[in-house]
Amino acid sequence: MSNADDIFDRVRGGLAAKTLESTVEHGVLAIVVEPAEVAEVAGTLKATFGFDMFLDVTAVDWPDREPRFDVVHHFYSTTDRVRVRVKTRVTAADPSVDTLVPLYGSARYMERECHEMYGIRFRGNDDLRPLLLYEGFVGHPLRKDYPKHQEQPLVPYRKDAS
Amino acid sequence: MNQNAAAGPPRSAAFEYLTTKKDEFVGWARKFSLFPYPFVTACCAMEFMSVSSTLYDTDRFGAALPRFTPRQSDLLMVVGTVAHKQAPILKKVYEQMCEPKWVIAFGVCATSGGFYQNYAALPGIDKIIPVDLYIPGCPPRPEMVIDGIMKLQDRIARDRHPIVNQDF
Numbered sequence: 001m002s003n004a005d006d007i008f009d010r011v012r013g014g015l016a017a018k019t020l021e022s023t024v025e026h027g028v029l030a031i032v033v034e035p036a037e038v039a040e041v042a043g044t045l046k047a048t049f050g051f052d053m054f055l056d057v058t059a060v061d062w063p064d065r066e067p068r069f070d071v072v073h074h075f076y077s078t079t080d081r082v083r084v085r086v087k088t089r090v091t092a093a094d095p096s097v098d099t100l101v102p103l104y105g106s107a108r109y110m111e112r113e114c115h116e117m118y119g120i121r122f123r124g125n126d127d128l129r130p131l132l133l134y135e136g137f138v139g140h141p142l143r144k145d146y147p148k149h150q151e152q153p154l155v156p157y158r159k160d161a162s
Numbered sequence: 163m164n165q166n167a168a169a170g171p172p173r174s175a176a177f178e179y180l181t182t183k184k185d186e187f188v189g190w191a192r193k194f195s196l197f198p199y200p201f202v203t204a205c206c207a208m209e210f211m212s213v214s215s216t217l218y219d220t221d222r223f224g225a226a227l228p229r230f231t232p233r234q235s236d237l238l239m240v241v242g243t244v245a246h247k248q249a250p251i252l253k254k255v256y257e258q259m260c261e262p263k264w265v266i267a268f269g270v271c272a273t274s275g276g277f278y279q280n281y282a283a284l285p286g287i288d289k290i291i292p293v294d295l296y297i298p299g300c301p302p303r304p305e306m307v308i309d310g311i312m313k314l315q316d317r318i319a320r321d322r323h324p325i326v327n328q329d330f
Contacts, residue, residue: 132282134247141281149279155249157289 004082011049011084015041030085035071038088039098042073046103051075051084054104057111059118063144068092071120073100090120099124117142188323192236192262193315194224199235201255204242206269209301218304223311232258237314238291243271244284256291262323264294264314269301276300 008029012022018041021032033041045051055074062068067089075084088097099122100107111122112131119140122128130137134154139146200210213220220226229235232255244252256265267287270276273296275285287293294317297310 132247146281150281151246151285152281153246153249153284153289155253155290158292 007080007082028083028085032087035088035090035097042100042103045075050079051077053078054106057114059114059120061144069095071097096121096123101125185323189319193318196225196237197229197235198237198239199232200228200239202241206241206301210241213304213307225311236263238265239268240272240287241268243278244287245282246284249284249290253290267293267296270298273298
Protein backbone atom coordinates (compact mmCIF):
# COMPACT_ATOMS: atom_id res chain seq x y z
CA MET A 1 0.00 0.00 0.00
CA SER A 2 3.01 2.31 -0.05
CA ASN A 3 2.01 3.25 -3.58
CA ALA A 4 -1.35 4.42 -2.30
CA ASP A 5 0.25 6.30 0.58
CA ASP A 6 2.49 8.14 -1.87
CA ILE A 7 -0.50 9.15 -3.94
CA PHE A 8 -2.42 10.22 -0.84
CA ASP A 9 0.54 12.34 0.29
CA ARG A 10 0.69 14.03 -3.10
CA VAL A 11 -3.07 14.65 -3.09
CA ARG A 12 -2.88 16.08 0.42
CA GLY A 13 0.01 18.29 -0.58
CA GLY A 14 -1.71 19.49 -3.73
CA LEU A 15 -5.00 20.26 -1.97
CA ALA A 16 -3.58 21.47 1.35
CA ALA A 17 -4.88 25.01 0.85
CA LYS A 18 -8.47 23.82 0.42
CA THR A 19 -8.56 20.97 2.93
CA LEU A 20 -10.17 21.44 6.34
CA GLU A 21 -9.42 17.90 7.59
CA SER A 22 -7.90 14.83 6.05
CA THR A 23 -7.66 11.25 7.26
CA VAL A 24 -7.00 7.82 5.80
CA GLU A 25 -9.70 5.35 6.80
CA HIS A 26 -9.82 1.76 5.52
CA GLY A 27 -7.39 2.60 2.75
CA VAL A 28 -9.42 5.56 1.52
CA LEU A 29 -8.23 9.13 1.76
CA ALA A 30 -11.05 11.25 3.16
CA ILE A 31 -10.81 15.01 2.91
CA VAL A 32 -13.24 17.65 4.13
CA VAL A 33 -13.62 20.83 2.09
CA GLU A 34 -15.84 23.90 2.02
CA PRO A 35 -19.07 23.54 -0.03
CA ALA A 36 -17.96 26.19 -2.50
CA GLU A 37 -14.72 24.32 -3.21
CA VAL A 38 -16.18 20.91 -4.13
CA ALA A 39 -16.27 21.39 -7.89
CA GLU A 40 -12.79 22.87 -7.95
CA VAL A 41 -11.36 20.09 -5.77
CA ALA A 42 -13.01 17.48 -7.99
CA GLY A 43 -11.57 19.17 -11.05
CA THR A 44 -8.09 19.09 -9.53
CA LEU A 45 -8.47 15.45 -8.54
CA LYS A 46 -9.46 14.56 -12.07
CA ALA A 47 -6.98 16.71 -13.98
CA THR A 48 -3.91 16.50 -11.77
CA PHE A 49 -4.18 13.27 -9.83
CA GLY A 50 -5.94 11.00 -12.33
CA PHE A 51 -9.15 10.29 -10.43
CA ASP A 52 -11.03 9.64 -13.63
CA MET A 53 -14.02 7.71 -12.29
CA PHE A 54 -16.93 9.12 -10.33
CA LEU A 55 -18.20 6.41 -7.98
CA ASP A 56 -20.99 7.94 -5.95
CA VAL A 57 -22.49 10.96 -4.31
CA THR A 58 -24.62 10.59 -1.23
CA ALA A 59 -25.42 12.54 1.90
CA VAL A 60 -25.45 11.97 5.64
CA ASP A 61 -28.08 13.59 7.83
CA TRP A 62 -26.95 14.71 11.28
CA PRO A 63 -30.22 16.10 12.69
CA ASP A 64 -28.67 17.64 15.80
CA ARG A 65 -25.66 19.18 14.11
CA GLU A 66 -25.32 22.48 12.35
CA PRO A 67 -24.44 22.39 9.46
CA ARG A 68 -26.79 19.45 9.22
CA PHE A 69 -25.77 17.51 6.11
CA ASP A 70 -22.59 15.91 4.88
CA VAL A 71 -22.45 15.59 1.10
CA VAL A 72 -20.04 12.77 0.31
CA HIS A 73 -18.40 12.22 -3.08
CA HIS A 74 -16.27 9.21 -3.95
CA PHE A 75 -13.71 9.15 -6.74
CA TYR A 76 -11.56 6.35 -8.08
CA SER A 77 -8.38 6.33 -10.06
CA THR A 78 -8.37 3.52 -12.62
CA THR A 79 -4.61 3.87 -13.19
CA ASP A 80 -3.50 3.94 -9.53
CA ARG A 81 -6.48 1.92 -8.20
CA VAL A 82 -7.06 4.11 -5.17
CA ARG A 83 -10.15 5.87 -3.89
CA VAL A 84 -10.64 9.28 -2.39
CA ARG A 85 -13.65 10.57 -0.49
CA VAL A 86 -14.54 14.26 -0.51
CA LYS A 87 -16.90 15.44 2.21
CA THR A 88 -18.48 18.82 2.62
CA ARG A 89 -20.90 20.20 5.18
CA VAL A 90 -24.01 22.09 4.10
CA THR A 91 -26.73 23.70 6.18
CA ALA A 92 -30.39 22.70 6.26
CA ALA A 93 -31.31 26.24 5.20
CA ASP A 94 -29.24 26.07 2.03
CA PRO A 95 -28.33 22.47 1.26
CA SER A 96 -26.65 23.11 -2.06
CA VAL A 97 -23.36 22.33 -3.74
CA ASP A 98 -22.16 22.76 -7.30
CA THR A 99 -22.91 19.96 -9.73
CA LEU A 100 -20.13 17.74 -11.06
CA VAL A 101 -21.94 16.95 -14.31
CA PRO A 102 -19.50 19.01 -16.44
CA LEU A 103 -16.66 16.84 -15.07
CA TYR A 104 -18.37 13.45 -14.88
CA GLY A 105 -21.47 12.66 -16.93
CA SER A 106 -22.39 9.83 -14.58
CA ALA A 107 -22.96 12.34 -11.80
CA ARG A 108 -26.25 13.28 -13.42
CA TYR A 109 -28.23 10.28 -12.18
CA MET A 110 -26.52 10.04 -8.80
CA GLU A 111 -27.22 13.67 -8.09
CA ARG A 112 -30.87 13.07 -9.00
CA GLU A 113 -31.06 10.28 -6.44
CA CYS A 114 -29.28 12.30 -3.76
CA HIS A 115 -31.58 15.20 -4.46
CA GLU A 116 -34.82 13.23 -4.04
CA MET A 117 -33.65 11.26 -1.03
CA TYR A 118 -31.97 14.04 0.97
CA GLY A 119 -33.07 17.25 -0.68
CA ILE A 120 -29.55 18.31 -1.57
CA ARG A 121 -29.63 20.80 -4.43
CA PHE A 122 -26.95 20.55 -7.07
CA ARG A 123 -26.44 23.94 -8.68
CA GLY A 124 -26.11 23.54 -12.43
CA ASN A 125 -27.75 20.11 -12.75
CA ASP A 126 -30.78 20.93 -14.87
CA ASP A 127 -32.43 17.50 -14.47
CA LEU A 128 -33.33 16.91 -10.83
CA ARG A 129 -36.61 15.10 -11.50
CA PRO A 130 -37.45 12.17 -9.19
CA LEU A 131 -35.56 9.05 -10.19
CA LEU A 132 -36.72 6.27 -7.86
CA LEU A 133 -39.63 8.21 -6.34
CA TYR A 134 -42.57 9.60 -8.27
CA GLU A 135 -43.86 13.03 -9.21
CA GLY A 136 -45.81 14.54 -6.36
CA PHE A 137 -43.85 12.88 -3.56
CA VAL A 138 -43.56 15.37 -0.71
CA GLY A 139 -40.45 15.41 1.45
CA HIS A 140 -37.18 13.51 1.39
CA PRO A 141 -37.50 9.97 2.75
CA LEU A 142 -33.90 9.37 3.83
CA ARG A 143 -33.80 12.43 6.05
CA LYS A 144 -33.94 11.45 9.70
CA ASP A 145 -37.05 13.55 10.33
CA TYR A 146 -39.12 11.79 7.63
CA PRO A 147 -41.65 9.68 9.60
CA LYS A 148 -40.88 6.01 9.17
CA HIS A 149 -44.45 4.97 8.39
CA GLN A 150 -45.51 7.95 6.32
CA GLU A 151 -46.96 6.69 3.05
CA GLN A 152 -47.87 8.61 -0.05
CA PRO A 153 -49.93 6.11 -2.04
CA LEU A 154 -50.64 6.66 -5.72
CA VAL A 155 -53.73 4.42 -5.69
CA PRO A 156 -56.44 5.29 -3.16
CA TYR A 157 -56.87 2.56 -0.58
CA ARG A 158 -60.01 0.43 -0.62
CA LYS A 159 -62.60 1.43 1.93
CA ASP A 160 -62.96 -2.09 3.35
CA ALA A 161 -59.19 -2.67 3.44
CA SER A 162 -57.83 -3.90 6.74
CA MET B 163 -66.46 -53.91 -15.15
CA ASN B 164 -69.28 -55.73 -16.77
CA GLN B 165 -68.07 -59.26 -17.50
CA ASN B 166 -71.36 -60.53 -18.88
CA ALA B 167 -72.26 -58.24 -21.75
CA ALA B 168 -75.41 -60.13 -22.65
CA ALA B 169 -76.94 -59.76 -19.20
CA GLY B 170 -76.06 -56.15 -18.41
CA PRO B 171 -76.18 -52.97 -20.41
CA PRO B 172 -73.66 -52.62 -23.23
CA ARG B 173 -70.25 -51.16 -22.31
CA SER B 174 -70.73 -47.97 -24.23
CA ALA B 175 -73.70 -47.17 -22.05
CA ALA B 176 -71.65 -46.99 -18.81
CA PHE B 177 -71.63 -43.46 -17.25
CA GLU B 178 -73.75 -41.98 -19.97
CA TYR B 179 -75.56 -39.87 -17.41
CA LEU B 180 -74.41 -38.03 -14.35
CA THR B 181 -76.54 -36.18 -11.87
CA THR B 182 -74.96 -33.24 -10.10
CA LYS B 183 -75.70 -29.70 -9.10
CA LYS B 184 -74.82 -26.83 -11.41
CA ASP B 185 -72.62 -25.08 -8.83
CA GLU B 186 -70.73 -28.27 -8.04
CA PHE B 187 -70.18 -29.01 -11.70
CA VAL B 188 -69.03 -25.51 -12.64
CA GLY B 189 -66.91 -25.31 -9.51
CA TRP B 190 -65.27 -28.63 -10.31
CA ALA B 191 -64.46 -27.41 -13.80
CA ARG B 192 -63.18 -24.05 -12.64
CA LYS B 193 -61.00 -25.32 -9.84
CA PHE B 194 -58.97 -27.47 -12.22
CA SER B 195 -58.52 -24.83 -14.89
CA LEU B 196 -56.82 -22.02 -13.04
CA PHE B 197 -54.75 -19.92 -15.38
CA PRO B 198 -52.35 -17.93 -13.24
CA TYR B 199 -51.00 -14.54 -14.18
CA PRO B 200 -47.68 -14.23 -12.34
CA PHE B 201 -47.28 -10.61 -11.27
CA VAL B 202 -43.70 -11.22 -10.21
CA THR B 203 -41.76 -8.34 -8.71
CA ALA B 204 -39.13 -9.65 -6.33
CA CYS B 205 -37.17 -12.53 -4.87
CA CYS B 206 -40.26 -14.70 -4.23
CA ALA B 207 -40.07 -15.31 -7.98
CA MET B 208 -37.36 -17.89 -7.31
CA GLU B 209 -39.76 -19.83 -5.14
CA PHE B 210 -42.49 -19.37 -7.72
CA MET B 211 -40.23 -20.95 -10.36
CA SER B 212 -39.43 -23.78 -8.01
CA VAL B 213 -43.05 -24.51 -7.22
CA SER B 214 -44.10 -24.31 -10.88
CA SER B 215 -41.37 -26.55 -12.24
CA THR B 216 -40.86 -30.26 -12.16
CA LEU B 217 -40.02 -31.01 -8.55
CA TYR B 218 -43.16 -29.55 -6.97
CA ASP B 219 -45.18 -29.05 -10.14
CA THR B 220 -48.38 -27.08 -9.74
CA ASP B 221 -49.50 -28.68 -12.99
CA ARG B 222 -50.74 -31.58 -10.88
CA PHE B 223 -53.38 -29.21 -9.51
CA GLY B 224 -54.42 -27.74 -12.82
CA ALA B 225 -52.77 -24.42 -12.04
CA ALA B 226 -49.61 -24.53 -14.09
CA LEU B 227 -50.01 -22.72 -17.34
CA PRO B 228 -49.11 -19.07 -16.79
CA ARG B 229 -50.79 -16.66 -19.14
CA PHE B 230 -48.72 -13.56 -19.66
CA THR B 231 -51.70 -11.40 -20.36
CA PRO B 232 -54.23 -10.66 -17.64
CA ARG B 233 -57.08 -10.96 -20.12
CA GLN B 234 -56.57 -14.69 -20.48
CA SER B 235 -56.02 -15.51 -16.84
CA ASP B 236 -58.27 -15.97 -13.85
CA LEU B 237 -55.79 -16.29 -10.99
CA LEU B 238 -53.61 -13.28 -10.18
CA MET B 239 -50.55 -14.37 -8.24
CA VAL B 240 -48.81 -11.32 -6.78
CA VAL B 241 -45.32 -12.60 -6.07
CA GLY B 242 -43.11 -10.14 -4.22
CA THR B 243 -43.03 -6.62 -2.90
CA VAL B 244 -45.25 -4.04 -4.55
CA ALA B 245 -43.99 -0.48 -4.28
CA HIS B 246 -46.27 2.53 -4.24
CA LYS B 247 -44.86 3.46 -7.62
CA GLN B 248 -45.96 0.09 -8.97
CA ALA B 249 -49.41 0.02 -7.37
CA PRO B 250 -51.18 1.66 -10.37
CA ILE B 251 -49.85 -1.11 -12.63
CA LEU B 252 -51.11 -3.84 -10.31
CA LYS B 253 -54.50 -2.16 -10.12
CA LYS B 254 -54.69 -1.95 -13.91
CA VAL B 255 -53.72 -5.60 -14.34
CA TYR B 256 -56.41 -6.64 -11.86
CA GLU B 257 -59.04 -4.58 -13.63
CA GLN B 258 -58.15 -6.11 -17.00
CA MET B 259 -58.86 -9.65 -15.78
CA CYS B 260 -62.27 -11.08 -16.66
CA GLU B 261 -64.64 -12.57 -14.08
CA PRO B 262 -64.44 -15.00 -12.43
CA LYS B 263 -61.06 -14.08 -10.95
CA TRP B 264 -59.14 -14.84 -7.82
CA VAL B 265 -56.08 -13.26 -6.21
CA ILE B 266 -53.31 -14.92 -4.24
CA ALA B 267 -50.87 -12.81 -2.21
CA PHE B 268 -47.69 -14.87 -2.49
CA GLY B 269 -45.19 -14.20 0.28
CA VAL B 270 -45.21 -11.87 3.23
CA CYS B 271 -44.45 -8.71 1.24
CA ALA B 272 -47.55 -9.05 -0.91
CA THR B 273 -49.51 -10.01 2.20
CA SER B 274 -48.56 -7.15 4.50
CA GLY B 275 -45.47 -5.41 3.19
CA GLY B 276 -43.29 -7.69 5.28
CA PHE B 277 -40.28 -5.94 6.70
CA TYR B 278 -40.61 -3.11 4.19
CA GLN B 279 -42.55 -0.80 6.49
CA ASN B 280 -41.36 2.42 4.91
CA TYR B 281 -42.08 5.17 2.42
CA ALA B 282 -41.65 2.96 -0.63
CA ALA B 283 -43.60 -0.26 -0.09
CA LEU B 284 -47.32 -0.90 -0.26
CA PRO B 285 -48.25 -2.52 3.08
CA GLY B 286 -50.16 -5.43 1.58
CA ILE B 287 -51.85 -5.60 -1.82
CA ASP B 288 -55.25 -5.87 -0.12
CA LYS B 289 -55.04 -2.10 0.35
CA ILE B 290 -55.84 -1.71 -3.35
CA ILE B 291 -57.33 -5.01 -4.62
CA PRO B 292 -59.34 -7.74 -2.88
CA VAL B 293 -57.33 -10.82 -1.98
CA ASP B 294 -58.71 -14.35 -1.71
CA LEU B 295 -55.76 -16.17 -0.24
CA TYR B 296 -52.66 -15.13 1.66
CA ILE B 297 -49.54 -17.30 1.65
CA PRO B 298 -47.09 -15.94 4.24
CA GLY B 299 -43.40 -16.76 4.37
CA CYS B 300 -40.20 -15.13 3.21
CA PRO B 301 -40.32 -16.87 0.83
CA PRO B 302 -43.07 -19.46 1.39
CA ARG B 303 -42.09 -23.10 1.13
CA PRO B 304 -43.40 -24.83 -2.01
CA GLU B 305 -45.54 -27.03 0.23
CA MET B 306 -47.24 -23.90 1.58
CA VAL B 307 -47.94 -22.67 -1.94
CA ILE B 308 -49.40 -26.01 -2.96
CA ASP B 309 -51.46 -26.08 0.22
CA GLY B 310 -52.67 -22.57 -0.58
CA ILE B 311 -53.65 -23.52 -4.12
CA MET B 312 -55.54 -26.55 -2.79
CA LYS B 313 -57.36 -24.39 -0.24
CA LEU B 314 -58.35 -21.98 -2.98
CA GLN B 315 -59.54 -24.90 -5.09
CA ASP B 316 -61.65 -26.15 -2.18
CA ARG B 317 -63.18 -22.74 -1.91
CA ILE B 318 -63.89 -22.53 -5.62
CA ALA B 319 -65.50 -25.98 -5.50
CA ARG B 320 -67.76 -24.95 -2.62
CA ASP B 321 -68.56 -21.52 -4.05
CA ARG B 322 -71.69 -20.34 -5.81
CA HIS B 323 -71.15 -19.96 -9.54
CA PRO B 324 -74.03 -17.93 -10.88
CA ILE B 325 -74.49 -18.25 -14.64
CA VAL B 326 -76.49 -15.04 -14.63
CA ASN B 327 -75.28 -12.37 -12.25
CA GLN B 328 -75.89 -8.68 -11.69
CA ASP B 329 -73.55 -7.77 -14.56
CA PHE B 330 -75.17 -10.05 -17.12
